[in-house]
Amino acid sequence: MKCIMCKRDKENLSEEHVFPDAIGGTLVLFNVCKDCNDILGHSVDHHLTNHWLIQYQRSLLKIPGKSGTIPSPFKGGVIKKTEQKVRLTSDDEGRVKGYLMPSIKKEKNSDNTFEIEAVFDKQDKEKIPKMMDKILKRQGLGATYSEIDKKIIEGNLLEPININIELDQVKYKKAIMKIVYELAHYWLGENYFNDPIGEKIRKYIKSNDFSDDIAGSIGLFRKEEKKLLNLWEDEPLYHMAFMQKSGKNIIIYIKIFNVFDGSVILSNNADCYHDFEPKFISINPVTGIKRESNIYEEIVRRRKKNERD
Ligand SMILES: [Zn+2]
Numbered sequence: 001m002k003c004i005m006c007k008r009d010k011e012n013l014s015e016e017h018v019f020p021d022a023i024g025g026t027l028v029l030f031n032v033c034k035d036c037n038d039i040l041g042h043s044v045d046h047h048l049t050n051h052w053l054i055q056y057q058r059s060l061l062k063i064p065g066k067s068g069t070i071p072s073p074f075k076g077g078v079i080k081k082t083e084q085k086v087r088l089t090s091d092d093e094g095r096v097k098g099y100l101m102p103s104i105k106k107e108k109n110s111d112n113t114f115e116i117e118a119v120f121d122k123q124d125k126e127k128i129p130k131m132m133d134k135i136l137k138r139q140g141l142g143a144t145y146s147e148i149d150k151k152i153i154e155g156n157l158l159e160p161i162n163i164n165i166e167l168d169q170v171k172y173k174k175a176i177m178k179i180v181y182e183l184a185h186y187w188l189g190e191n192y193f194n195d196p197i198g199e200k201i202r203k204y205i206k207s208n209d210f211s212d213d214i215a216g217s218i219g220l221f222r223k224e225e226k227k228l229l230n231l232w233e234d235e236p237l238y239h240m241a242f243m244q245k246s247g248k249n250i251i252i253y254i255k256i257f258n259v260f261d262g263s264v265i266l267s268n269n270a271d272c273y274h275d276f277e278p279k280f281i282s283i284n285p286v287t288g289i290k291r292e293s294n295i296y297e298e299i300v301r302r303r304k305k306n307e308r309d
Contacts, residue, residue, distance in 0.1 A: 002193065004185045005036035005206065016040075018182045019239050020175070022049040022065045023058065023256065024285030029186055040178060044205060048175030048256070052165050053220075057257045061237070061286050077163040084119060086161055098161065099123060104135055114141060122154075170210045173218045176260060178205050179241070180252055184266045187243050187279045188250070195267045218262030221255060229255075231302045232282065240282040242295055245270050257285065 003010050016032040019025025022045075032040070048054060049065070055073040064070050074088030074096055085101040100121035107115045118135065120128055132145040181201045185192050192198045197215070204212045223229055232240065241254040249268050255261035270276065278294040293301070 001031070003033035003036055004031045004182070004193070005040070005202065006033060007193070007202075008033070010034075016182065018179055018186070019256070019283060020045045020049050022063065023054060023239065024061075024063050024283065024288055025239065026283055026288040026290055027186075027281065029182060031182070031185055040205075043208075044175050044178050046175075047168065047171035048260075051172045051259075052167055053259045054172075054257070057237070057259055063285060074163065077161040079159045080162050081159050088161075088163065102131060106139060114139075172260065173212070174205060174210060176218050176254060176256065176262070177201055177212070177214065177264070179256075180254055180264050180266070181205060183241055183243070183252060183254075183279075183281070187277075188266070188273055189275075191273055192267075195269065195272075197265060197267050201264075201266075214264060216251075216262060216264035218254075218260060218264070221258050221261045223258070231298055234305065235282060235284070238282045238284055240280070242278065242280040242298075244278050244295065245276060250276070 001010065001013055002008070003013060010033040012034070013030045013032060014034040014037045016029050016037055017025045018027040018029060049058075050071075052073055055071040058065075058071050059073055062070050072089050077086045077088055077098070078084065079086060084103060086098045087101055089097050089099070100119065102121070102124065103119050105117045107117075109115060116135070116139070118132065120131065124131065129145045136143055136145065136148070181198065184195075184198060184201075188195075201214060204214060232238065237257050239256055241252060243250060243252045243266070245251075248270050250266045250270050250273065251263055252266050253261070253263045267273070278296070280293045280295055280298055281290060283290040
Protein backbone atom coordinates (compact mmCIF):
# COMPACT_ATOMS: atom_id res chain seq x y z
CA MET A 1 0.00 0.00 0.00
CA LYS A 2 1.05 3.57 -0.66
CA CYS A 3 1.77 5.95 2.23
CA ILE A 4 -0.17 9.20 1.71
CA MET A 5 2.68 11.29 3.16
CA CYS A 6 5.75 10.02 1.22
CA LYS A 7 3.79 8.37 -1.63
CA ARG A 8 6.08 5.33 -1.45
CA ASP A 9 4.92 1.73 -1.44
CA LYS A 10 5.34 0.37 2.09
CA GLU A 11 4.78 -3.10 3.50
CA ASN A 12 3.15 -2.19 6.78
CA LEU A 13 1.42 1.05 7.32
CA SER A 14 1.15 2.12 10.94
CA GLU A 15 -1.71 3.31 13.08
CA GLU A 16 -2.28 6.99 12.35
CA HIS A 17 -4.54 9.12 14.57
CA VAL A 18 -6.09 11.69 12.25
CA PHE A 19 -7.00 14.01 15.14
CA PRO A 20 -4.06 13.55 17.55
CA ASP A 21 -4.47 11.06 20.37
CA ALA A 22 -3.51 13.74 22.90
CA ILE A 23 -6.66 15.75 22.14
CA GLY A 24 -8.88 12.67 22.32
CA GLY A 25 -8.84 11.79 18.62
CA THR A 26 -10.12 8.27 17.99
CA LEU A 27 -10.30 8.14 14.20
CA VAL A 28 -7.47 5.78 13.26
CA LEU A 29 -6.38 5.14 9.67
CA PHE A 30 -3.71 2.88 8.23
CA ASN A 31 -2.48 5.02 5.35
CA VAL A 32 0.74 6.49 6.76
CA CYS A 33 4.05 4.58 7.05
CA LYS A 34 5.94 4.25 10.34
CA ASP A 35 8.69 6.71 9.28
CA CYS A 36 6.22 9.40 8.25
CA ASN A 37 4.14 8.75 11.36
CA ASP A 38 7.18 9.43 13.59
CA ILE A 39 8.05 12.62 11.71
CA LEU A 40 4.47 13.89 11.93
CA GLY A 41 4.41 13.27 15.68
CA HIS A 42 7.65 15.19 16.31
CA SER A 43 7.45 18.01 13.85
CA VAL A 44 3.77 18.59 13.15
CA ASP A 45 1.21 17.31 15.70
CA HIS A 46 2.93 18.71 18.76
CA HIS A 47 2.49 22.29 17.55
CA LEU A 48 -1.23 21.70 18.03
CA THR A 49 -1.30 19.42 21.09
CA ASN A 50 1.16 21.64 23.00
CA HIS A 51 -0.38 24.94 21.93
CA TRP A 52 -1.23 26.90 25.08
CA LEU A 53 -4.94 27.20 24.24
CA ILE A 54 -5.18 23.49 23.46
CA GLN A 55 -3.26 22.55 26.63
CA TYR A 56 -5.65 24.69 28.65
CA GLN A 57 -8.64 22.89 27.12
CA ARG A 58 -6.96 19.50 27.68
CA SER A 59 -6.37 20.37 31.33
CA LEU A 60 -10.02 21.39 31.81
CA LEU A 61 -11.28 18.18 30.19
CA LYS A 62 -8.50 16.12 31.84
CA ILE A 63 -7.26 14.55 28.61
CA PRO A 64 -3.85 12.99 29.32
CA GLY A 65 -0.96 12.88 26.85
CA LYS A 66 1.07 9.81 25.86
CA SER A 67 2.92 9.79 29.19
CA GLY A 68 -0.44 9.68 30.99
CA THR A 69 -0.08 13.13 32.54
CA ILE A 70 -2.61 15.88 32.08
CA PRO A 71 -0.84 19.02 30.87
CA SER A 72 -0.64 22.10 33.04
CA PRO A 73 -0.89 25.18 30.86
CA PHE A 74 0.36 27.45 33.63
CA LYS A 75 4.10 27.28 33.92
CA GLY A 76 4.74 30.23 36.15
CA GLY A 77 4.27 33.86 36.93
CA VAL A 78 5.77 36.72 38.87
CA ILE A 79 4.12 38.91 41.51
CA LYS A 80 4.29 42.37 39.99
CA LYS A 81 5.46 44.49 42.94
CA THR A 82 7.93 42.18 44.63
CA GLU A 83 9.20 40.16 41.64
CA GLN A 84 8.54 36.99 43.68
CA LYS A 85 8.31 33.92 41.51
CA VAL A 86 5.13 31.89 41.62
CA ARG A 87 4.49 28.47 40.17
CA LEU A 88 0.96 28.16 38.86
CA THR A 89 -1.14 25.03 38.59
CA SER A 90 -4.78 24.51 37.83
CA ASP A 91 -6.97 22.34 40.05
CA ASP A 92 -9.70 19.90 39.01
CA GLU A 93 -12.15 22.71 38.23
CA GLY A 94 -9.61 24.63 36.19
CA ARG A 95 -9.06 27.22 38.95
CA VAL A 96 -5.54 28.58 38.99
CA LYS A 97 -3.57 27.97 42.20
CA GLY A 98 -0.29 29.66 42.99
CA TYR A 99 2.70 28.29 44.87
CA LEU A 100 5.23 30.82 46.10
CA MET A 101 8.73 29.66 45.21
CA PRO A 102 11.09 29.99 48.21
CA SER A 103 13.38 33.00 47.93
CA ILE A 104 16.07 34.53 50.12
CA LYS A 105 17.89 37.84 50.39
CA LYS A 106 21.10 38.14 52.42
CA GLU A 107 22.53 41.39 53.77
CA LYS A 108 25.63 42.10 55.86
CA ASN A 109 25.20 44.54 58.73
CA SER A 110 27.86 47.04 59.82
CA ASP A 111 28.59 44.94 62.95
CA ASN A 112 29.48 41.93 60.77
CA THR A 113 26.23 40.09 61.50
CA PHE A 114 23.99 38.90 58.68
CA GLU A 115 20.35 39.45 58.03
CA ILE A 116 18.45 36.98 55.90
CA GLU A 117 14.99 37.61 54.57
CA ALA A 118 13.37 34.38 53.46
CA VAL A 119 9.94 34.00 51.90
CA PHE A 120 8.10 30.68 51.86
CA ASP A 121 4.71 29.49 50.74
CA LYS A 122 2.20 28.67 53.52
CA GLN A 123 2.19 25.13 52.17
CA ASP A 124 5.85 24.82 53.25
CA LYS A 125 5.24 26.00 56.86
CA GLU A 126 6.17 22.67 58.50
CA LYS A 127 9.27 22.36 56.37
CA ILE A 128 10.68 25.83 57.13
CA PRO A 129 13.25 24.72 59.82
CA LYS A 130 14.68 22.09 57.47
CA MET A 131 14.68 24.40 54.46
CA MET A 132 16.34 27.17 56.50
CA ASP A 133 19.02 24.77 57.78
CA LYS A 134 19.90 23.99 54.17
CA ILE A 135 19.98 27.66 53.20
CA LEU A 136 22.17 28.59 56.17
CA LYS A 137 24.56 25.77 55.34
CA ARG A 138 24.73 26.77 51.68
CA GLN A 139 25.45 30.37 52.70
CA GLY A 140 28.28 29.10 54.93
CA LEU A 141 26.97 30.94 57.97
CA GLY A 142 27.81 28.18 60.47
CA ALA A 143 24.52 28.30 62.34
CA THR A 144 21.31 26.28 62.34
CA TYR A 145 17.73 27.51 62.28
CA SER A 146 17.26 26.79 66.00
CA GLU A 147 20.30 28.91 66.90
CA ILE A 148 19.43 32.14 65.09
CA ASP A 149 17.23 35.08 66.10
CA LYS A 150 14.13 35.15 63.99
CA LYS A 151 10.97 37.08 63.34
CA ILE A 152 8.19 35.32 61.47
CA ILE A 153 5.56 37.29 59.60
CA GLU A 154 2.60 35.50 58.11
CA GLY A 155 1.03 37.23 55.18
CA ASN A 156 -1.41 36.83 52.37
CA LEU A 157 -0.74 37.21 48.73
CA LEU A 158 -2.95 39.93 47.33
CA GLU A 159 -0.63 41.32 44.73
CA PRO A 160 -1.45 40.95 41.05
CA ILE A 161 0.47 38.22 39.29
CA ASN A 162 2.08 38.66 35.90
CA ILE A 163 1.72 35.60 33.71
CA ASN A 164 3.56 35.30 30.45
CA ILE A 165 1.88 33.12 27.89
CA GLU A 166 3.38 32.36 24.53
CA LEU A 167 0.78 31.92 21.83
CA ASP A 168 1.97 30.42 18.59
CA GLN A 169 -0.01 31.86 15.71
CA VAL A 170 1.46 29.98 12.78
CA LYS A 171 2.77 26.50 13.56
CA TYR A 172 -0.46 24.93 14.83
CA LYS A 173 -2.01 25.55 11.39
CA LYS A 174 0.27 22.95 9.83
CA ALA A 175 -0.99 20.35 12.33
CA ILE A 176 -4.59 21.18 11.39
CA MET A 177 -3.72 20.91 7.69
CA LYS A 178 -2.39 17.41 8.41
CA ILE A 179 -5.81 16.45 9.80
CA VAL A 180 -7.50 18.01 6.77
CA TYR A 181 -5.21 16.15 4.36
CA GLU A 182 -5.79 12.78 6.02
CA LEU A 183 -9.56 13.33 6.08
CA ALA A 184 -9.44 14.16 2.36
CA HIS A 185 -7.78 10.79 1.65
CA TYR A 186 -10.20 9.03 3.96
CA TRP A 187 -13.26 10.57 2.28
CA LEU A 188 -12.16 11.02 -1.33
CA GLY A 189 -10.25 7.76 -1.69
CA GLU A 190 -7.35 6.87 -3.98
CA ASN A 191 -8.15 9.62 -6.51
CA TYR A 192 -6.89 12.18 -4.04
CA PHE A 193 -3.32 10.96 -4.65
CA ASN A 194 -3.44 12.77 -8.00
CA ASP A 195 -5.12 15.98 -6.90
CA PRO A 196 -2.91 19.07 -7.48
CA ILE A 197 -4.26 20.79 -4.36
CA GLY A 198 -3.74 17.62 -2.33
CA GLU A 199 -0.14 17.59 -3.53
CA LYS A 200 0.31 21.21 -2.50
CA ILE A 201 -1.05 20.47 0.97
CA ARG A 202 1.17 17.38 1.30
CA LYS A 203 4.30 19.41 0.42
CA TYR A 204 3.34 22.12 2.88
CA ILE A 205 2.89 19.59 5.71
CA LYS A 206 6.26 17.97 4.94
CA SER A 207 8.26 21.18 4.52
CA ASN A 208 10.07 22.94 7.36
CA ASP A 209 8.56 26.20 6.24
CA PHE A 210 5.49 27.45 8.06
CA SER A 211 4.34 29.97 5.47
CA ASP A 212 1.68 28.62 3.15
CA ASP A 213 -0.42 29.64 0.19
CA ILE A 214 -3.19 27.12 0.77
CA ALA A 215 -6.62 28.42 -0.24
CA GLY A 216 -8.68 28.83 2.88
CA SER A 217 -8.20 30.07 6.41
CA ILE A 218 -7.61 28.47 9.77
CA GLY A 219 -7.62 30.52 12.93
CA LEU A 220 -9.15 31.14 16.32
CA PHE A 221 -12.69 29.82 16.60
CA ARG A 222 -15.45 32.44 16.36
CA LYS A 223 -18.88 30.88 16.51
CA GLU A 224 -20.92 34.05 16.07
CA GLU A 225 -19.96 34.26 12.40
CA LYS A 226 -21.24 30.78 11.55
CA LYS A 227 -24.95 30.14 11.92
CA LEU A 228 -24.65 26.58 10.65
CA LEU A 229 -22.76 25.64 13.81
CA ASN A 230 -26.01 25.98 15.77
CA LEU A 231 -26.63 22.43 14.53
CA TRP A 232 -24.05 21.24 17.05
CA GLU A 233 -24.85 23.63 19.89
CA ASP A 234 -25.22 20.63 22.20
CA GLU A 235 -21.65 19.50 21.45
CA PRO A 236 -19.63 22.71 21.76
CA LEU A 237 -16.25 21.13 22.54
CA TYR A 238 -16.34 18.25 20.08
CA HIS A 239 -13.80 18.02 17.30
CA MET A 240 -15.59 18.01 14.00
CA ALA A 241 -15.21 18.27 10.27
CA PHE A 242 -17.47 18.16 7.25
CA MET A 243 -16.86 18.11 3.53
CA GLN A 244 -19.14 19.68 0.91
CA LYS A 245 -19.11 20.43 -2.79
CA SER A 246 -19.37 24.04 -3.92
CA GLY A 247 -19.34 24.44 -7.68
CA LYS A 248 -16.09 22.94 -8.90
CA ASN A 249 -14.57 23.04 -5.44
CA ILE A 250 -14.57 20.55 -2.62
CA ILE A 251 -14.42 22.35 0.69
CA ILE A 252 -13.76 21.03 4.18
CA TYR A 253 -14.64 22.77 7.44
CA ILE A 254 -12.76 21.70 10.56
CA LYS A 255 -13.02 22.60 14.24
CA ILE A 256 -10.74 21.58 17.15
CA PHE A 257 -12.54 21.87 20.55
CA ASN A 258 -13.90 25.42 20.47
CA VAL A 259 -10.38 26.73 20.04
CA PHE A 260 -9.52 26.65 16.33
CA ASP A 261 -11.53 26.27 13.16
CA GLY A 262 -11.41 27.05 9.49
CA SER A 263 -12.28 26.07 5.94
CA VAL A 264 -9.91 24.80 3.30
CA ILE A 265 -10.37 24.04 -0.41
CA LEU A 266 -9.40 20.38 -0.85
CA SER A 267 -9.79 20.31 -4.61
CA ASN A 268 -11.00 22.40 -7.50
CA ASN A 269 -11.62 19.36 -9.65
CA ALA A 270 -14.82 18.23 -7.93
CA ASP A 271 -15.97 16.55 -11.16
CA CYS A 272 -13.07 14.06 -10.94
CA TYR A 273 -14.66 12.50 -7.89
CA HIS A 274 -17.54 10.60 -9.41
CA ASP A 275 -18.65 8.93 -6.19
CA PHE A 276 -18.49 12.17 -4.22
CA GLU A 277 -20.63 12.20 -1.11
CA PRO A 278 -20.82 14.91 1.54
CA LYS A 279 -19.25 13.72 4.79
CA PHE A 280 -19.31 14.63 8.45
CA ILE A 281 -17.44 13.45 11.52
CA SER A 282 -17.53 14.54 15.14
CA ILE A 283 -15.53 13.17 18.05
CA ASN A 284 -16.33 13.60 21.72
CA PRO A 285 -12.82 14.38 23.04
CA VAL A 286 -13.56 12.95 26.50
CA THR A 287 -15.29 9.66 25.67
CA GLY A 288 -13.70 9.24 22.24
CA ILE A 289 -17.11 8.35 20.77
CA LYS A 290 -17.28 9.45 17.15
CA ARG A 291 -20.21 10.01 14.83
CA GLU A 292 -19.80 9.72 11.09
CA SER A 293 -22.62 10.93 8.87
CA ASN A 294 -23.26 13.85 6.50
CA ILE A 295 -24.65 17.32 6.87
CA TYR A 296 -28.21 16.26 5.88
CA GLU A 297 -28.32 13.55 8.53
CA GLU A 298 -26.97 16.09 10.99
CA ILE A 299 -29.84 18.49 10.22
CA VAL A 300 -32.30 15.65 10.90
CA ARG A 301 -30.45 14.77 14.13
CA ARG A 302 -30.79 18.36 15.35
CA ARG A 303 -34.49 18.54 14.42
CA LYS A 304 -35.23 15.33 16.32
CA LYS A 305 -33.28 16.60 19.31
CA ASN A 306 -35.24 19.87 19.33
CA GLU A 307 -38.52 17.90 19.25
CA ARG A 308 -37.42 15.82 22.25
CA ASP A 309 -36.28 18.78 24.35
ZN1 LIG B 1 5.53 7.54 4.39
